[in-house]
Amino acid sequence: MNRLTGADVLMRVYLGIFFFYLLAPLAVMAFATFNTSRFPTVTPWLGTTTQWFVALWNDRQMWQGLRSSFIVGAAVIAVSVPIGVAAAMLLDGVHKRARSLLYAVMVSPLLTPGVIIGISTLVFWDRLGVKGGLHLAVIGQSSFIIAYVMLMVSARLQRFDRTLEEAALDLGASHTQVFRKILFPYLRPAILAGAVLAFFQSFENYNTTLFTRGTETTLTVYIASKVRTGLTPAVNALALILIVVTILFAVGYEILRRRQKAKVAAA
């Protein structure tokens, strides 16, 4: 019924090329894991193996990096979620004129290059006698991850029906009780999503961590250094695992987000 015009055909070809371009490199990287070649590649194929997973498993540095990444991620959640929620509530509560200024300051870390956040954190804390390390990575990362949490919580807070707060107050709740019983349960989905996002951002952060890490190594830093010195397909094995985890994560997160969106639309 619909006849394809020349433009349509062109568009389809372009779409095909684009998605090939987008996904093929990841596939190449994944497939290279199973090549026996010492340098990760798919050409030439020297034989199929799973030896690089074993090599990865036996790499103590990798485990060390993974451990550090989890520690930093957990600490970033602990720092950025409460502050992000508080910042969103503050932004929601202040007067209009103050709001736009406060908003500009709060989102500025998102527009600041990660290396600069890392550098300024390093220089500032060095003045106070604090040297680089995982703790400084947590501070540096949090300074912009809080803004992500703030934005997520803000978006939900804007749809909050404030009469619920008033009703609870009117029924005798204290302000703390109103927060615990009404506002917090309402914000919980956004807070959870914010925590997930915070962990993810922290886990994959490189630029800020690079300057603040001191002599410590997170998983992302480990990968980067491995690629530059001592590259074997064990790195691909790790990449493959991370990609699979990421896909599961991304799909799960999207499903959650859409379900919530549908709920909002239905309500």
Next chain:
Amino acid sequence: MSDLLRRYGWPITLFMIGTAAIWLVVMVVLPALVMVEYSFHPNLPVTKRGGPEDYYTIANYAALFRGVDLATWTFPNDFKVFVRTIWGASLVTLVSLVVCYPIAWHVAKVAPPRRAALMILLLIIPFWINEILRTFAWYIILAYQGPLNAVLLGVGILEKPVRWLSGSGGVIIGMTYAFLLFMMFPLINAIETLDTNQVEAARDLGAPTWQIHRRIVIPHAKPGIAVGCIMVFVLAASSYIVPALLGSPGTRWFTETIYVWFFEGQDWPRGSAYAFILLTLCVGFIMLVMRVFRVGLADIAK
């Protein structure tokens, strides 16, 4: 303040203001100010700080331009790196915009809902994958004995393999790949909000496709284009890992120069000055885009 108190009471209000102040003052504003202040000092060992040799100077900024000679057209290394970074980041931004626009238009308005959802999923997955891994993938592909050369030799386009990873080509390719999706999603979001009836009305009035895009879609998508350009430019200009993996010593990026001053040259004031220059570059670009596209900050941070 009194509104906040009335709404949240003392303990929560204090907590809100306290934590937000810690964040904005101790984690955002003060570090930036200290970095800037630091950049105006000479590089001294700790023992000499505050001594007679410690005075304010703009030497660290001047250093970037020292040796620039327009007459003989010679430029010092750091300056070349800086210009290359601006040029490279701009190129990556432009290429991303051109590559993404047709796709974004298709996903947002042309594709039937199911196919659009599938394509968005295919876009989201690489978007969530670590920048380093996306870069690493191209490191493999572009390697001298890698699949790209193998394929091109195989089909006879090339007669001998190309060293993709020397020169800036690999960096530009890798950055476009790494940051392209930061252009894609703002574009899709912006185009999605366009009322399809407008497009149909324009078509009905006889507008050819390119005019529809020029007069209807692109003006509507302006905020998305602005956000995409800002994101891609800032990410590209401040990327460290992509040039580190895909570049060669002759094609350093400004971030690498900063890193070298910090951790190899042990000259923190110089590094701070360069970092501030990079920040100024990014802020300047953001303000330029906001002015050109007439969008506000609230449109950008979504």
Next chain:
Amino acid sequence: MSRDVKLDRVTMRFGDFTAVDDVSLDIRAGEFFSFLGPSGCGKTTILRMISGFMEPSAGRILIGGENMAGIGPNRRPTALIFQNLALFPMMTVADNIAFGLEMRGVDRSVRRKRAMELLELIALPDSADKRIEQLSGGQKQRVAIARALAVEPQVMLLDEPLSALDLKLRQHMRTELRAIQRRTGLTFIYITHDQGEALTMSDRVGVMSRGRIDQVGLSHAIYDEPATPFVATFVGENNVFAGRLAAVSGGVGTVETPTGPLRARVAGDLAPGASVLLFVRPERMRLGAGADGPNTVTRPVSHVDFEGNFVNVALEPIVEGGRPMLVQLSNDGRIPAFDRGAAVAVSFDPAHARILAAGEMAKE
């Protein structure tokens, strides 16, 4: 136990705008009192000041003789029923009702028992564990009332809680609210822009306009003896004749109008020569010239609406561009056929009409 509420010269300003302007009022304990007025008249602001969400810019609010200044909404003996009800969507029906008790640290089992009693009272005994979105509009209404009653307030405040319901349910809920008020003996303060609600439920009504109370009184007094042109036109329909007061004798005045002299009772002290408005309700108009000659108006018919029990006849305005003159006839089987454009004579008894000093009227 219920308490009285006293407003003592209460004023509320928002910047340059005065929402409530020097209002003084005594609401008795156990009374059903309604504030009636158009949107923006300040009635919601008054309610929010009584409940404690706003502090007045000037003046005092006393509940049971106690000054409420500086006392937050969570420590006042009032319970507010919100316009949108503000039921908590994340809790069950029973948890909603028991919320106030939970905040007061009452034991879980006691809370549950009290919630069940209240559910019994509002005739929803099986809904304890339902979610709010499973309830119908009327059920939500009743849950909101039960939630407010659970904290045993001494004053109930109601912010147009019926406005979202359809007509049938609204009428039913009026009776129910009134019954609950009688049974509990609580002071009810009700705000509404719907005169039907205010007049049917209330012991007394306060009519508000532009931040001031124009009149406080019993329902029939508000209707039959409006104190200002605003009240006369906002509450029910009224025909208006503008003119100059010619003479007053024995409480009855004569007004020179464009259609001739008309007579009616004079409200308050008005001296001859004053610019006045004469009001007659459509249902007080009679067909035919009156025995009392001067109070007859003859105008062409503009249109006729048949409503079943009533027939509304609209006569063409006396002044160009004015309001049409309305005559409401009870359908007693003796209503003649009206031809459009045919002149009809109507009249009214001076005792059923009212003369007020000229002033602002309600918008249509």
